[in-house]
Amino acid sequence: MLGEERNRALTTVWALHGFEVGYVQLRDAPTKRNPRRRIKVVGLVDYRGYHVCPCGRKHDSGVFQEQDPKLFRDCSLGDFETYVEITPWRVACCGGTRVEMFPWEAPGGHRMTRRFFERVAALCTRMPVDKVADIANLSWDTVARVDKTAIELALGDDRPPFGEALRCIGVDEVSKNGGRSYFTIVSNLMTGRVVWIGDGSGEAALNKFFDALGPKACKAIRVVVSDLAPGYVRAITKRTPKAVHILDRFHIVKWLNEAVDSIRRQLFGGAPSDDVGRALKGKKFLLLKAREGLSSEQKALVDSLMRVNRKLYRAYLLKERLRGILHYPWCYLNVLRSRLSEWCSAAIRSRLPAFKKIGHRLREHTERVVAAFKETVKMGLVEAINGKIAQLRREARGYRDMEYFKSKIYQRCSLPSNPWSEITL
Helix, strand or coil: CHHHHHHHHHHHHCCCCCEEEEEEEEEECCCCCCCCCEEEEEEEEECCCCEECCCCCEECCCCEECCCCEEEEEEEECCEEEEEEECCEEEEECCEEEECCCCCECHHHCCEEHHHHHHHHHHHCCCCHHHHHHHHCCCHHHHHHHHHHHHHHHHHHHCCCCCCCCCEEEEEEEECCCCCCEEEEEEECCCCEEEEEEECCCHHHHHHHHHHHCHHHHHHCCEEEECCCHHHHHHHHHHCCCCEEEECHHHHHHHHHHHHHHHHHHHHCCCCCCHHHHHHHHCHHHHHCCHHHCCHHHHHHHHHHHHHCHHHHHHHHHHHHHHHHHHCCCCCHHHHHHHHHHHHHHHHCCCCHHHHHHHHHHHHCHHHHHHHHCCCCCCCHHHHHHHHHHHHHHHHCCCCCHHHHHHHHHHHHHCCCCHHHHCCC
16 A cells, blocks of 8 residues: 555656656766765656657557666755666657657756756756756756757747847847857847847848848838947948938947046056056046946045046046936937037047047947937847846856857847746755
């Protein structure tokens, strides 16, 4: 009676309907890392009376039974790694003989049970792959393959709506490995989801997106947000003739910060000998942070330091002046054009090469800046997505498999709800 109760409990808890537990053994399974490793093996007996081909067809009988049993990794029982062991049959199907498939097998051909697969997939939504590999005592590659399969299953029919109702898109490049190798990321600014990831950057990479999208869908795009990378500008102008091209304000502020920092490095680079140089070298963030974000003490310190060096102070004032123009909610766009023109003239006359360059660029692309105040699009969404991608790369300390990296980007930036993250461990 106790044996029958035990089997019913295992069948219910493990969802092994049609199977019974034949034996439970502890076996030595030494490895180089752990010579004393032991595993728990639960042997199963199949009482279903039929066999299932991987294609899904049921067969009342098999051709022959395999000689060696198969081990499937399962959730651990106690302090031991646990495996389910069963000897499968071969069935005559699909033009030959195929090894039967069991209902509790993990999807994707992974040699583990479905519940263990789900646990690993859930952990991968909460921590980096190398940490999950340590917890589960699996290799990095195995965990990455499980995670990749889980992402494909989660996306399913809810894949990014590529080519469907794309009206406002954001285009930017993001580093694959923190170096000079890039992805081109295209986002739907209406939904906030990544819709396409291409290898490389520039005109050739973005043209691949437009080629896949098709001429009709390209003509339906009415707003494109990007930086002024020459390749992107050429592709956008040529392939989306009816679209309004908006220059992302984030990139303008980035140019300003880089210009101020380059002047600071020229003046106080290396090991400055005076108090002003040491203060500016140790407090670079004061120059780059928004003025309204500084405390009163920090503002006083910036003003006192800047008065000592008029060149750097001039650069700082130019930066804050343009930043104020860009963040003001303009209603009269002709006034905005006038203010931008005045700033460009001041920057060109400033005798600061870095700011002269920005002045000429903005004068050439003034309408792309003004367009941002005409259209109601989420200007910061492109950089927010880039920040998520950079965080993914940092968490994993880089990716060897770029296709897996793409899958992680879709998971983080395209899934409205990730079913694996909702699993309670």
